[in-house]
Amino acid sequence: MARKRPKGVLEITWAVAESAVRGRQEHVPVADDYPDTVVRRISFAAGGGLGWKLSAIESPRARSAPWKIVVVTGAPSWAEYWAPAIAALPEDREMVVVDRPGYAGSEPVEYVGDIGQQALALSPLLQAKPGQRILLVGQSYGAAIATLMASANPGKVAGLVLLSGYYGQPGPTAEWLLKVGARMLKIIPRDVRHAVLEVTNQAGQLEGMHAALRRLKVPVHVVHGDKDDFAPIELAEKLVAETRTRRPMRFERVTGANHFLNDGPAEDLLATLEGCIPRPLAFKLSWPRWPNRLWLAKPKARAAVAT
Structure with missing residues (x-):
């Protein structure tokens, strides 16, 4: 059973401070909760030649899944809080969740305030295996970054x-x-x-997000x-309501849910994301139906009728 990660302002602040003192990048190390066959921590080079090393957690798969879910987290950016969702994924889905630049195990140490630069840094996450499609998820502050990523990489993102x-604009708790x-x-x-910051x-x-x-x-899908x-x-x-897009955006209101949808039951979160993945079309192969029997007649007979 995975341990519950800290919640609330005081718990999280204490967890961050404790992790810093102990030289640990995770509040509750993912490896202590899950074997690396279920949830695995990885690192990769940032895009755009920025020279940063970024950290993420993923769902290992022996066989490529048809859909890969890429999650760009909010602020603060701690991928470990998505570990229960990764562990609950079905085998025909993959997921990778990143610690954004400047957080947890990702470089740089300094604050990166430009969302365009962050989108560029995270672009390697959009690499798919042959036949695989990507659902890109931007959570909270990550929503604007994910939008820029999708716009800058046409053809790589399916949703x-x-x-x-x-x-x-913050709500009352965030404003305080x-x-x-x-x-x-x-x-x-x-x-x-x-x-x-x-x-x-x-x-x-x-405005750059709106243009994208x-x-x-x-x-x-706006959830x-x-x-x-x-x-x-x-x-x-x-x-x-106000953004003119090439196709209508779908809005989903989650009744009773707060800001942290990944903090609830993993099954509920995965069901919400699954609802954003299109169902495969069912094709039925059948012979064409001719309008009448005339076209089955010999060419001379058809010509005679035509005259």
Whole structure:
């Protein structure tokens, strides 16, 4: 049984501080909860020649799955909180969840505030195996980054999910946390400090996200909990209503859910994501039906009728 990872402001702040003191990059090491045949930590080189080494967790598969789910997490960015979802995946699905640049086990040590640069760094995640399709999921602050990734890599992404997306204006709980964090920037742990800086400076970059959304040709699914007090659901509804896209965006309201949909039952989260994957078309092979028996006649007979 996997241990419950810390929740709430005090628990998480303590976990981040404890991890820093002990030189540990995870609050609860994934390897302590799952064998590497179920959840495996990997590293990869950032895209764009940035020279960073990035960390992620994935679902190992002996055989390529038809769909790969790529998750770009929020702020703070801790992939380990998706480990239960990875462990619960069916065999015909793969998932990789990344620690974004500047968080947990990912370089650089410094804060990376440019969402376009982050999208470029994370682009190697969109490499698929032959015959495999990718569902790209942007969670919270990661929603804008995932949108830029999808737009910059046409043909590599089959669907985009904006999960509890953060769109520049905080809800009441997030607003309070940002105010407190801004006053304590010099003393709070690095990952929390980076989260405060990211969220505070995001709004001015969202026009690029909106432009990217308008260019996308793939299905876009906006999924939001109606009890979200970090990222208001009203902003998600406004995004869907006011953004002119090549195909209509699908909006899904999750009744009773808060901002952290990955903190609930893994089965519920996976069912939500599965609903964003199109069902395969059922083709029925049949012989063509001719309009009448005339076309079965010999050529001379058809000519006689025509005259």
